[in-house]
Amino acid sequence: MSKQILVLPGDGIGPEIMAEAVKVLQLANDKFQLDFELSYDELGGAAVDKYGVPLADETLGRARAADAILLGAVGGPKWDKIDPAIRPERGLLKIRSELGLFGNLRPALLYPQLADASSLKPEIVAGLDILIVRELTGGIYFGKPRESKVLENGERMAYDTLPYSESEIRRIAKVGFDMAMVRNKKLCSVDKANVLASSQLWRAVVEEVAKDYPEIELSHMYVDNAAMQLVRAPKQFDVIVTDNMFGDILSDEASMLTGSIGMLPSASLDAGNKGMYEPCHGSAPDIAGQGIANPLATILSVSMMLRYSFNQVAAADAIEQAVSDVLDQGLRTGDIWSEGCTKVGTQAMGDAVVAAL
Amino acid sequence: MSKQILVLPGDGIGPEIMAEAVKVLQLANDKFQLDFELSYDELGGAAVDKYGVPLADETLGRARAADAILLGAVGGPKWDKIDPAIRPERGLLKIRSELGLFGNLRPALLYPQLADASSLKPEIVAGLDILIVRELTGGIYFGKPRESKVLENGERMAYDTLPYSESEIRRIAKVGFDMAMVRNKKLCSVDKANVLASSQLWRAVVEEVAKDYPEIELSHMYVDNAAMQLVRAPKQFDVIVTDNMFGDILSDEASMLTGSIGMLPSASLDAGNKGMYEPCHGSAPDIAGQGIANPLATILSVSMMLRYSFNQVAAADAIEQAVSDVLDQGLRTGDIWSEGCTKVGTQAMGDAVVAAL
Ligand SMILES: CC(C)[C@H](C(=O)O)[C@@H](O)C(=O)O
Ligand SMILES: CC(C)[C@H](C(=O)O)[C@@H](O)C(=O)O
Numbered sequence: 001m002s003k004q005i006l007v008l009p010g011d012g013i014g015p016e017i018m019a020e021a022v023k024v025l026q027l028a029n030d031k032f033q034l035d036f037e038l039s040y041d042e043l044g045g046a047a048v049d050k051y052g053v054p055l056a057d058e059t060l061g062r063a064r065a066a067d068a069i070l071l072g073a074v075g076g077p078k079w080d081k082i083d084p085a086i087r088p089e090r091g092l093l094k095i096r097s098e099l100g101l102f103g104n105l106r107p108a109l110l111y112p113q114l115a116d117a118s119s120l121k122p123e124i125v126a127g128l129d130i131l132i133v134r135e136l137t138g139g140i141y142f143g144k145p146r147e148s149k150v151l152e153n154g155e156r157m158a159y160d161t162l163p164y165s166e167s168e169i170r171r172i173a174k175v176g177f178d179m180a181m182v183r184n185k186k187l188c189s190v191d192k193a194n195v196l197a198s199s200q201l202w203r204a205v206v207e208e209v210a211k212d213y214p215e216i217e218l219s220h221m222y223v224d225n226a227a228m229q230l231v232r233a234p235k236q237f238d239v240i241v242t243d244n245m246f247g248d249i250l251s252d253e254a255s256m257l258t259g260s261i262g263m264l265p266s267a268s269l270d271a272g273n274k275g276m277y278e279p280c281h282g283s284a285p286d287i288a289g290q291g292i293a294n295p296l297a298t299i300l301s302v303s304m305m306l307r308y309s310f311n312q313v314a315a316a317d318a319i320e321q322a323v324s325d326v327l328d329q330g331l332r333t334g335d336i337w338s339e340g341c342t343k344v345g346t347q348a349m350g351d352a353v354v355a356a357l
Numbered sequence: 358m359s360k361q362i363l364v365l366p367g368d369g370i371g372p373e374i375m376a377e378a379v380k381v382l383q384l385a386n387d388k389f390q391l392d393f394e395l396s397y398d399e400l401g402g403a404a405v406d407k408y409g410v411p412l413a414d415e416t417l418g419r420a421r422a423a424d425a426i427l428l429g430a431v432g433g434p435k436w437d438k439i440d441p442a443i444r445p446e447r448g449l450l451k452i453r454s455e456l457g458l459f460g461n462l463r464p465a466l467l468y469p470q471l472a473d474a475s476s477l478k479p480e481i482v483a484g485l486d487i488l489i490v491r492e493l494t495g496g497i498y499f500g501k502p503r504e505s506k507v508l509e510n511g512e513r514m515a516y517d518t519l520p521y522s523e524s525e526i527r528r529i530a531k532v533g534f535d536m537a538m539v540r541n542k543k544l545c546s547v548d549k550a551n552v553l554a555s556s557q558l559w560r561a562v563v564e565e566v567a568k569d570y571p572e573i574e575l576s577h578m579y580v581d582n583a584a585m586q587l588v589r590a591p592k593q594f595d596v597i598v599t600d601n602m603f604g605d606i607l608s609d610e611a612s613m614l615t616g617s618i619g620m621l622p623s624a625s626l627d628a629g630n631k632g633m634y635e636p637c638h639g640s641a642p643d644i645a646g647q648g649i650a651n652p653l654a655t656i657l658s659v660s661m662m663l664r665y666s667f668n669q670v671a672a673a674d675a676i677e678q679a680v681s682d683v684l685d686q687g688l689r690t691g692d693i694w695s696e697g698c699t700k701v702g703t704q705a706m707g708d709a710v711v712a713a714l
Contacts, residue, residue, distance in 0.1 A: 163516035
């Protein structure tokens with residue numbers, strides 16, 4: 001039976017970069033006889049415009065029925081002033097939560113062809129290859145109660161709750177250890193156990209899970225120190241596992257170390273490796289519609305999808321090789337362009353990957 | 358009447374670096390007729406050893422009575438396994454909270470003499486001069502309820518609460534705007550208003566306070582983006598104001614951009630500019646007792662104290678100049694040493710600053 005892929009182009013540059021990724025996916029489909037069937041829907045601001053909500057029930061139903069989801073990016077100034085309850089981001093948070101996509105994999109990989117793009121010194125980042133495993137459906141993003149209210153003295157106050165249960169921590173810790181097993185066998189768990197009750201439980205449970213992975217070298221680091229160490233000596237890390245909020249911050253910091261966030265894909269997986277795949281970068285409304293956005297992170301998200309959700313290693317490898325080939329050819333979109341390279345637009349870049357594949 | 362300074366050397370390298378800072382303070386005292394009187398007590402692990410708690414009531418009483426507090430650093434592996442309720446850090450959190458030291462100023466300044474020490478490319482960080490204003494007595498650090506419990510199904514869970522009231526946000530926002538007024542008139546408020554209720558209130562109140570500062574160019578940034586922008590282009594920032602947790606993470610990241618965290622002081626101020634002054638770095642237990650720690654951040658904390666709590670601008674300037682002079686002389690402790698400079702120990706560095714002053 002054919003595999004169903006739900007494509008959600010989203011907002012801003014989303015539709016442009018997704019068009020290129022779909023070209024690549026369709027070619028891989030033919031070439032490797034993957035038997036994929038694509039359908040399309042909206043998420044985020046585009047869904048607000050079409051359905052009045054950032055994630056419509058029918059879209060959620062399609063997402064549940066699909067075998068994997070490809071997402072562009074969501075959000076933009078157009079929806080900045082609307083009711084917070086239907087902001088584009090709420091659609092993203094809801095699909096993560098409803099589909100149980102708790103395991104967020106965010107690689108920070110430096111492409112040798114793009115070494116100069118980093119704002120860090122070459123010797124600090126050359127060969128950088130970190131994987132951040134972020135818990136994606138718990139913690140302060142979804143904790144209840146959360147409230148905004150007026151106190152008796154007339155003052156406003158608001159609060160959020162940061163909860164974690166043992167089972168939530170255990171399942172994401174396992175993802176961290178499993179990833180470390182197939183990489184360099186080093187896992188760093190990041191928390192703030194010197195201050196937070198939730199972090200103390202986090203650390204205790206990670207220690208328990210570690211017993212099942214005697215081969216893994218486990219360390220713990222406070223989040224403030226991790227933010228420093230990523231700048232000072234990022235190559236000390238192999239896999240980092242951390243909670244939703246810390247993972248949001250550290251994965252963005254880590255991806256920027258490479259200087260080419262336009263190159264980085266991500267995966268959000270459920271317990272059965274069903275996943276949603278999207279570029280790490282945002283919807284870049286400032287350059288939307290100009291045909292200059294970098295489609296490579298979305299194309300590499302296709303490759304991640306083939307690898308993690310469908311175990312199509314050969315096809316995934318082929319796409320990554322094709323991306324590497326176009327970089328070798330000197331083709332660059334504006335965000336990764338440097339002296340001596342050929343500047344190309346979104347479509348030309350997509351076509352080049354298709355040709356290389 | 359003479360001014361009372363309470364000196365808390367703390368743990369690890371604390372006593373060593375404090376000894377040098379006190380030498381400098383005493384010389385400034387004589388030279389500028391400051392009429393300071395020093396007394397000593399313990400905080401953190403040293404207080405656990407002496408009093409059984411990381412902040413004794415009598416120490417807190419002395420801190421309340423003092424006009425300013427100089428702190429070394431707290432914590433170390435010796436106290437890692439003790440009851441979490443009396444960990445060294447609890448003493449630090451308690452003194453901040455009990456004295457109402459809500460305004461934490463953390464400069465990230467690149468010394469031209471140390472430009473090479475940064476892991477970032479010179480053109481990205483040359484001339485870097487950011488001030489992070491961190492809220493220090495509220496948010497998730499102190500929010501109630503916080504609990505660790507066992508659910509009915511036998512599973513453990515734990516949670517923390519992140520609360521902010523209008524008045525807490527207003528007073529720290531004012532510190533941010535006031536600092537921006539005497540700097541480059543640019544303030545960036547960092548939050549996660551696309552996810553957190555507390556951040557939505559934060560943003561609204563900062564906007565309100567902004568009305569009193571029409572000269573200031575205010576911007577808002579999500580914390581994940583701020584973590585990226587600090588790596589990508591840190592010089593876009595002048596003053597950053599943010600909450601306790603985000604400030605903890607971003608100030609450490611920012612200080613590491615300079616490559617010389619051993620040079621960075623900090624101030625924690627109450628509503629009347631009474632303050633506690635301490636280096637940004639920690640207690641570095643790995644090098645404690647070896648006489649090799651860098652005392653300059655603590656010496657510069659003395660200068661910050663003179664400036665912010667006592668308005669002794671000439672004395673503060675003189676200390677900063679003396680530090681700059683010893684750097685010009687090529688003297689370096691191990692943490693900031695580079696080829697061609699003279700490596701010196703803690704005491705020799707302190708003596709050199711005294712001589713320059
Ligand atoms: C858009 C926002 C809600 C989201 C998050 O904070 O998770 C984004 O920053 C991300 O990291 O995917
Ligand atoms: C020691 C720890 C509790 C403290 C904090 O998180 O505030 C430290 O990291 C700091 O930034 O002063």
